[in-house]
Amino acid sequence: MRYAPTFALIGTAAATAIAPRAVKTFPAGSVFDIVLEAPIIDIDLEDNEDIIATLAKTKTVICYFSAGSREDWRSDANKFGNTDFGKEMGDWEGENWVDVKSENIRTIMKNRITRAAKAGCHAVDPDNVDGYNGNQDGYGYDESAYVDYITFLADTAKANNLAIGLKNAIEIISNVKDKVQFAVNEQCHEHKECAKYQPFTKDGKAVFNIEYGTKDCSDPTDTNLSTVLKNADQKLNTLGGQC
Numbered sequence: 001m002r003y004a005p006t007f008a009l010i011g012t013a014a015a016t017a018i019a020p021r022a023v024k025t026f027p028a029g030s031v032f033d034i035v036l037e038a039p040i041i042d043i044d045l046e047d048n049e050d051i052i053a054t055l056a057k058t059k060t061v062i063c064y065f066s067a068g069s070r071e072d073w074r075s076d077a078n079k080f081g082n083t084d085f086g087k088e089m090g091d092w093e094g095e096n097w098v099d100v101k102s103e104n105i106r107t108i109m110k111n112r113i114t115r116a117a118k119a120g121c122h123a124v125d126p127d128n129v130d131g132y133n134g135n136q137d138g139y140g141y142d143e144s145a146y147v148d149y150i151t152f153l154a155d156t157a158k159a160n161n162l163a164i165g166l167k168n169a170i171e172i173i174s175n176v177k178d179k180v181q182f183a184v185n186e187q188c189h190e191h192k193e194c195a196k197y198q199p200f201t202k203d204g205k206a207v208f209n210i211e212y213g214t215k216d217c218s219d220p221t222d223t224n225l226s227t228v229l230k231n232a233d234q235k236l237n238t239l240g241g242q243c
Contacts, residue, residue, distance in 0.1 A: 021161055022161070023158065023161055023162065023163050023181065024060060024122045024123055024162075024163045024181070025163070025181065026123070026163065026165075026181050026182035026205060026206040027204060027205075027206060028200070028201050028204050028205060028206050028207070028224040029206070029224045029226060030206045030208075030226050031226060031242065032062075032206075032208050032226050032228070033228060033240070033241075033242065034184075034208065034210055034228060034230075052119040052120045052121055053119065053120040055120075056120040056121070056122065060122045060123075061120065061121050061122050061123075062121065062122065062123040062124065062125050062163075062165065062184075063116040063119065063121035063123070063124050063125065064124075064125045064127060065109075065112050065116070065124065065125075065126060065127065066095075066126070066127045066128050067109050067112075067126030067127060067128060067129055067149075067153060068097060068098060068100065068126075068127065068128030068129050068130070068131050068137070069085070069089050069092075069095050069096060069097055069098055069127075069128045070084065070085040070095065070096050070098050071092075071094060071095045072094040072095070073094060076108060076111070076112070079104070079108050080098070080104070080105070080108065081102075081104055083099065083102070084098055084099055084102045084104055084105050085097065085098045085099065086099070086137075086138050086139070087136070087137060087138030087139075089128070089136075090136075097128070097131050097136065097137040097138055097139070098137075099137075099139055100129075100131065100137075100139075100141065100145055100146060100148075100149040101139075101141070101145060101149075106149075106152055109126070109152075109153060109156070110156050112124075113153070113156045113157055113160055113162065114160055116160075116162060117160035117161065117162055121162065122162065122163060123157075123162055123163035123164060123165065123181065123182070124153075124157055124162055124163075124164050124165070125164075125165045125167055125184050126150075126153050126164070126165075126167060127167045128167070129146055129149065129150055129153075129166070129167055129168070129169050130146065130167075130168050130169040130171070131146065132145065132146050132171075133171070143171060143172050143175070146169065146172060147172050147175045147176055150166065150169070150172070150176045150179065150180070151176065151179055154176070154179035154180055155179075163180075163181035163182065164179075164180050164181060165180055165181065165182045165183055165184045165208070166180045166182075166183045166184070167183075167184045167185075168184070168185060168186060170185075170188075170193055170196050170197075173196065173197070173199055173200070174199065177199050177200060177203065177205070180205075181205060182200070182205050182206040182207070182208065183197060183200050183205065183206070183207045183208065184207075184208045184210070185197065185207060185208070185209045185210070185225075186209075186210050186211075186212070187210070187211055187212060187214065188209055188225075189209070189211050189214050189216040189218075189227075190211060190212075190213075190214040194209065194219070194220045194223055194225060195220035195221070195223055197223050197225070198220070198222050198223045201222060201223050201224045202222070206224075206226055207223070207224065207225050207226060208226050208228075209225045209226065209227040209228070210227075210228055210230060211227060211228070211229050211230065212230050212231075213230075213231070214229075215229055217229070217243030227242075227243045228240075228241045228242050228243070229241040229242075229243065
């Protein structure tokens, strides 16, 4: 179907500031790849700050970070106060949901977005912004708290001349789609939710879909997905898998 990778999603870190530029657009149907861990391109910038600047010379680079959790291995983990995070995150050891209403959390995420801009990223992909689902964050916040949080993240990204995507959080698409430039989804084919991204396609915005094991490259009616298929075991550890 299509192969040449145009986009890469990666982790954030500090580097030399880049010149101001217009916010990047992400047309529907854009080809992309997502690699969070790989032997060829190590994109966790806490250890590889210079890679982003190199990639950005020839690719559009979207920088991944978790906006809704504290990961105890990150360099800024000590910036989180004891009340900023609580409930453990499912199967991910050392990762806990954060309080998205905390001003300190917002300061931490603002700093991450600023670091992404300085590193040379074109956009950010803040993960875990759906803690309202089944009260998985443990705080009992409803969708409105996350709409407000994503709005904050989007405003911060815009202030840094960065585009921003909505990661999953399908239930609040209608509330935030005008704030973001693209969407990143995991397993919408598997969960039969892909058609819910029609508003993004209608607005001409890309939907980057990642399927783990489910081999489905189809598009629902009036929905234009940019899909990659990742091995169910290796998931994000290897390049390739475009439809």
